[in-house]
Amino acid sequence: MRISPNWLREFVDITVEDSRLAEDLTHAGIAVESIVGSGEKTIFEMEITTNRVDAMNHYGVARECSAIYDINLKPITPKLAQGNTQQFPVEIREPELCGRYTARAIRDIRIEKSPRYIAERLLIEDHHAINNVADATNYTLMELGHPTHAFDLDRLEGGKIVVRRAKAGEKLKTLDGVQRELTPDDLVIAAAARPVGLAGIMGGYDTMITADTHNVLIESAWFDPATVRRTARRLGMHTDASHRFERGADWAATTLACDRVAELVLATGGGKLAEYQDCIARNPTHGPIQFDSGEVRRILGLDIPDSEVSRILRRLGFGLERKGRSTSSPPSSSAEVYKVEIPTWRTDVEREIDLIEEVARIHGFNNFANTLPSFSGAVVEQPHERPQQKLRARLLALGYDEAISPTFISNSDSQRFSSAQAIALENPLSDETPLMRNSLLPGMLDMIACNFNRGTSDIRLFELGNVFDGTTQEVNQHRHACFSATGLLDVFSVMQTPRSSDFFDVKGDAENLLALFAIESVDFVAPASNYFHPGRSAKISVGRNVVGELGQLHPDIAAERKFKQDVWLAWLDLDRLYSVPLREPRYERLSRYPSIERDFSLLLDAGMSYERLRQAIAALGIPELRSIEAHELFRGGAVPEGKYSLLLRLTFQSWERTLRDDDVAGWSQQVIAAVNSLGGSLRV
Numbered sequence: 194m195r196i197s198p199n200w201l202r203e204f205v206d207i208t209v210e211d212s213r214l215a216e217d218l219t220h221a222g223i224a225v226e227s228i229v230g231s232g233e234k235t236i237f238e239m240e241i242t243t244n245r246v247d248a249m250n251h252y253g254v255a256r257e258c259s260a261i262y263d264i265n266l267k268p269i270t271p272k273l274a275q276g277n278t279q280q281f282p283v284e285i286r287e288p289e290l291c292g293r294y295t296a297r298a299i300r301d302i303r304i305e306k307s308p309r310y311i312a313e314r315l316l317i318e319d320h321h322a323i324n325n326v327a328d329a330t331n332y333t334l335m336e337l338g339h340p341t342h343a344f345d346l347d348r349l350e351g352g353k354i355v356v357r358r359a360k361a362g363e364k365l366k367t368l369d370g371v372q373r374e375l376t377p378d379d380l381v382i383a384a385a386a387r388p389v390g391l392a393g394i395m396g397g398y399d400t401m402i403t404a405d406t407h408n409v410l411i412e413s414a415w416f417d418p419a420t421v422r423r424t425a426r427r428l429g430m431h432t433d434a435s436h437r438f439e440r441g442a443d444w445a446a447t448t449l450a451c452d453r454v455a456e457l458v459l460a461t462g463g464g465k466l467a468e469y470q471d472c473i474a475r476n477p478t479h480g481p482i483q484f485d486s487g488e489v490r491r492i493l494g495l496d497i498p499d500s501e502v503s504r505i506l507r508r509l510g511f512g513l514e515r516k517g518r519s520t521s522s523p524p525s526s527s528a529e530v531y532k533v534e535i536p537t538w539r540t541d542v543e544r545e546i547d548l549i550e551e552v553a554r555i556h557g558f559n560n561f562a563n564t565l566p567s568f569s570g571a572v573v574e575q576p577h578e579r580p581q582q583k584l585r586a587r588l589l590a591l592g593y594d595e596a597i598s599p600t601f602i603s604n605s606d607s608q609r610f611s612s613a614q615a616i617a618l619e620n621p622l623s624d625e626t627p628l629m630r631n632s633l634l635p636g637m638l639d640m641i642a643c644n645f646n647r648g649t650s651d652i653r654l655f656e657l658g659n660v661f662d663g664t665t666q667e668v669n670q671h672r673h674a675c676f677s678a679t680g681l682l683d684v685f686s687v688m689q690t691p692r693s694s695d696f697f698d699v700k701g702d703a704e705n706l707l708a709l710f711a712i713e714s715v716d717f718v719a720p721a722s723n724y725f726h727p728g729r730s731a732k733i734s735v736g737r738n739v740v741g742e743l744g745q746l747h748p749d750i751a752a753e754r755k756f757k758q759d760v761w762l763a764w765l766d767l768d769r770l771y772s773v774p775l776r777e778p779r780y781e782r783l784s785r786y787p788s789i790e791r792d793f794s795l796l797l798d799a800g801m802s803y804e805r806l807r808q809a810i811a812a813l814g815i816p817e818l819r820s821i822e823a824h825e826l827f828r829g830g831a832v833p834e835g836k837y838s839l840l841l842r843l844t845f846q847s848w849e850r851t852l853r854d855d856d857v858a859g860w861s862q863q864v865i866a867a868v869n870s871l872g873g874s875l876r877v
Contacts, residue, residue: 204255250338260508276466288474302464340434351385487519487528598636613662633675651680
């Protein structure tokens, strides 16, 4: 919402500059997001929290200024001449839904343009001037924050107001020109036989103020927040009135708001006061709170004088009555116990702790000293913390961005992406996600979809989180990691041409992560689970344990989620990885003697994996064998069907002597024999 500081100065004699005023309001919890304009045209863009409906107007913000600067707040006292003492007939049939209804008739008015100062102030909230009566209700809303409405009195059949539930199938054409079908859950303002307004939301089209209007009825009421919210949501309506009524309007402000509108109408359109009615069905406000000012120090850890506590609360409109000395404070303390009357506009204050918060925010959180809480003992590092830090640092170094997804998933996702038994929530936040997640993959896919929908196609994300399985009586928690790549790689590199992510990129990143741990060998065994592409996926095995999977998202799932490019995913079981110690860097001196490389062009069966070949050669136990590297892979051409050609490069080196050709020749024969034992051969 928007607030004019010049308008505030009509209620409080503020002497500070607008920039300082904005800063002080923000420190007090009435946030000024930005300042627009300058001089008399300065406007504050405000962010008022939903529980502070009392501050969604100029007079409410002025009250905050009164407390901040300890300046008197000027009252709003409409000046109305004595009018017709006859009562206007009002009947409240639903006292639980309408606690109060104030109505005032004005007769023989002129419908004209509003004065310039009203029209200009309406533009603060982008309200364009309509006529002097409608503008008076909008002006009062911006000033006092209480919604009002004006009816054409001559169009109210029977000259009576009835507040009742709508009848099934009953219809009402609202001010926006839309015909709306009502239900008995809706509260309406009705004339003799038909509704003329949706209570707390919008008036009716047939009774609106027009150029032919001569007599008006001003309405100001208090409606049940839940009823207004339910009707507004069902009909897809959100108005300035419903925004306030849904959050809890001021029950006691109906008469003041009604009189203020009447004052403005009489000043701009003439006329004379006629019938009046203030019908009270019930009082929804709650009773007083006992407040021990000694609790302020205990909760806030700051000595705020009792006189300052009392001043702040009284400036904010709270009534204080001393009940005696505080028994929770030292005898030397001036702390008192008060009975605090809650002002009707502060529907958010219900407990003693709420009053302490009021004291803290007006005193200024920025005035609290920066101190650390007392602490005994020492920080205990969890066993998994160090490997997790290294894992996170490595993923960030590989170009992935960390993300966090919700802990809850749907039934279909829990069954599709994991075989573990998902745990149902007793009180789920949403019917769509009633289960604790048993996999990180659904959340990762949702985050990728969110990026796609916002025009981002080159994505690298990872998440370190917990997954859950078991039963509601016995919940098992497991640490998992998930990372995903899609789109182009090296998009910001000047050294390489961007290319799309593929299987080997994700596999290489997984190997890079596993290299952090003291793992002797890693096997990638195809295929992985059925949510991966069957020909482009693999299980990640360390010894006999499967520690993860990686691959391309299955095309059917990608099509279902409307993904238009390949998405590569991987997940790791961190509990199993953390059971393996981290690989500790070890110094190894460089050999003084030269290395010798030998290339082997091998012909292998199509089903022979590189890892199996590498393990067979490593098992020869040749001390001088330093590395085994695959350099080229070729299929087709002169290579028989069902076979592939692999160029393997082996490096030999000794720390004790220069190697001779006959040494390398002997080892080469052992390598060839190992290849032959696997069904392979040298390519001729």
